Amino acid sequence: MAEAATAIEKALNEFRELDRKIIRYQEAAAVVGWDLRTGAPRKGQAGRSEVLGMLGAEAFQLATSPRMGELLEQLEEKEAQEALGEIDRKLVSVTRRSYDRSVKIPPKLYEEYVVLASQSESAWEQARKDNDFPAFQGYLERVIGYTNQFIDLWGAKGTRYDTLLDDYEPDMTVLELDEIFTSLRGQLVPLAAAIAASPNRPDRAFLEGLFDKEKQKEFSRYMLGQLGYDFEGGRIDESAHPFQTTFNLGDVRITTRYLPEDVTSALFGTIHEAGHALYEQNIAPALAGTSLCRGTSMGIHESQSRFWENIIGRSRPFWQRYFPDLQSRFPERLGAVDAEAFYRSQNAVQPSLIRIEADELTYNLHIIIRYEIEKLIFNEGAKAADLPAIWNDKYREYLGITPPSDADGVMQDVHWSAGLFGYFPSYSLGNIYSAQLADAMARDLPDMEALVAKGELAPIRGWLTEQVHRHGRLRTPKEIILGATGQPLDSSHLVKYLKDKYTDIYTL
């Protein structure tokens, strides 16, 4: 008995140390990656990519090592499982999950794929510039081909597309998403139409013109402080595309991009990334330095960024509180505007071509289109060559607009070129989760709107930390939602939220 205990202890220590080493490699890679995107000089970038490649390969090798397999088996035995605490048990199970996925792909095949994906992304970039889908089509077809090989190797769970989905949102299925997205689409398409028909449109004319970048910067930093972002545990920098990255529990960074012609682009970008960062900064210290110390899924992560960006940041009480602060920084531009007008200006709904520029409502239709196309590719065998036509048909049907070019149509996103199939649904899941969480939060904090109107955001952040952040990957997305809201995933909260908001703004 004592001997077995010692053997378990030894295996556990070795397993934890192996996990920790992988984490350290990931931290090094994160630092190097952050640096590449926040001002690394042009001439050093090729060499740096080699460093990133090596760090990734070393971490992968450790994660898929035969020793890792042996340790997992040892720690999965009944006696070991009974001896393990909650954290270690969970660490074993999440590691098993990624181990099984990774070891099924022959390293040579994976290397080929990494090279292809990188070439494909470059080809996409050029083809998009030239509006030349045929120049990209061959790459896309090959990326789809490799992805299909991976599905074969992983073994399809449910439909073939389920296997991809599972990588970004554990336990999410096509069956569930179909139901959710169909219902969502059924409600949002007519809502968007009603809004389009409304004569009561928000005025945006006063937003035209330039807003000093330094003042925007100062206001974004001010807002980070208001949200409770911990500057002693992170920093904010500039990059071409805003992102959040975690080095360790005490160093969670965000970046943003300031546009002089848009007074709120950087602000909402900052709030969005801060939502991700608040998640990562508030994971329980007990999980620090383990693979459990990160957000539990892409969708739950996105729920945090969307919650702060949209549900708080684009709300009326938020602007009641913060518009005077913004106004005082741009008195010559916003002196004659009031909080209500500003709130309205930030909530215009307009079907548009480009996902990343879409409003809160139509954004979901962009995602549903991509989800449906991804299913067609992997479950119905749609070919790369078919995608432009399918894309344009769906945009006509759901958004009432036809892309004038493939560059602004099927080629607008980088994801597919890089093989990121199954990723898009997370964005809308984030919206759905965020509305459901807000509904539950309002039950626990009935004066939530009043708190926002007073700028007292700590109780709101505290609720999210308690229900979501602190658990890291100890809980699955489904467990988080059930635990926080008492219900399984339910898109009706998002629909109600959007209906209420826009009925009011557009007096529908």
Add this chain to the structure above:
Amino acid sequence: MAEAATAIEKALNEFRELDRKIIRYQEAAAVVGWDLRTGAPRKGQAGRSEVLGMLGAEAFQLATSPRMGELLEQLEEKEAQEALGEIDRKLVSVTRRSYDRSVKIPPKLYEEYVVLASQSESAWEQARKDNDFPAFQGYLERVIGYTNQFIDLWGAKGTRYDTLLDDYEPDMTVLELDEIFTSLRGQLVPLAAAIAASPNRPDRAFLEGLFDKEKQKEFSRYMLGQLGYDFEGGRIDESAHPFQTTFNLGDVRITTRYLPEDVTSALFGTIHEAGHALYEQNIAPALAGTSLCRGTSMGIHESQSRFWENIIGRSRPFWQRYFPDLQSRFPERLGAVDAEAFYRSQNAVQPSLIRIEADELTYNLHIIIRYEIEKLIFNEGAKAADLPAIWNDKYREYLGITPPSDADGVMQDVHWSAGLFGYFPSYSLGNIYSAQLADAMARDLPDMEALVAKGELAPIRGWLTEQVHRHGRLRTPKEIILGATGQPLDSSHLVKYLKDKYTDIYTL
């Protein structure tokens, strides 16, 4: 024959790849280290140190692996040596040098030492703050003890202290340094005394007061451009202590620190680090990605920083050219000053307590004191307990001042606490090399002063690149100096340079 050739080729490829992998680890560690010193948030630093430790350990493991030993042996065979090109032959020999040094230290002993050195550095920091040498003495004694163990393991070359010297300045010996430093001290001590007795002192009163940091920043960047620093292959940031760091040949960074109360502290710091950076940016591309792609020694590196900082940056023609540029940025402060007065103000000589604040002349006396004490420790068995008294005696004798406290005396530098014995001489070697290089340069570029006065610095940089930079570690320090100047190391050039300069300024 063909088979042997193939075996050599295989070994060479494997050896190069191993070297390249070590380089990649070093690059990752350099990025992480740079980040830690340029704004990493406080709370993430402990975790980050673990990452640095791991990257260092992995690189060390590769560098001392049995496989590395086998490959070196294979490539050192006569047939292989004949088949290898110049670069590979040199790569083998420099790798052999560090391999032999590293493998002689048992890993367990080295680990103990790393822990001790880190504790000792912390103890030094606190003891210096408290002006409490006895609190630090035990650590220092133990660091000396470990260093003595290392000398035993490495095997003494010449005197025991030679073994330490060799690590920072390959092939430099106590015999040679004794001669150089004795002669230097013999000339500089009376020169410093003559200066101290001169009534014709530079005026520094107009330097009192504050100089806007943003304007200093802009001027430093402007000066970097003038020096030919390549911004597409590097960047400049702020840190508590200025440094230069190389990630790869295309990414050579520097940092600086702006002091509002000192108009030239950041400027000279920037020029100094730029001197290091110009060296690293101009190594021949053929050496990129190998262990040869860096400065050949601490001393030669320092010669480049000192050349630009002192011989150019503190020269009369430099300020003839650039004072108007500085003046135009601070018209209210410097409007009534002329270039000559400013030049003089930047060349005041004043014996002082603290090495890093010393002028060009007395700086060398600070170094000679440290050199003599290090010899006493390792060649004569001086104990940590004896050092404060020895230190104070030498300061009295060479600089005519007595430290009022050990904090400003024997404890002023971090080096000894961290076990960096043998490092200090490089600083003065840098000064000596730089004057000798300047003398040779003046033969090739007789209009050198006129070039500086016109701000045409490219021919000067070009000469240094040709003679020093491009060779990386292909040449030893002695080969560099002999190749560039036609003579072995000779401190008389530095003495002449200082005598000429200060005789003029102080009308001696």
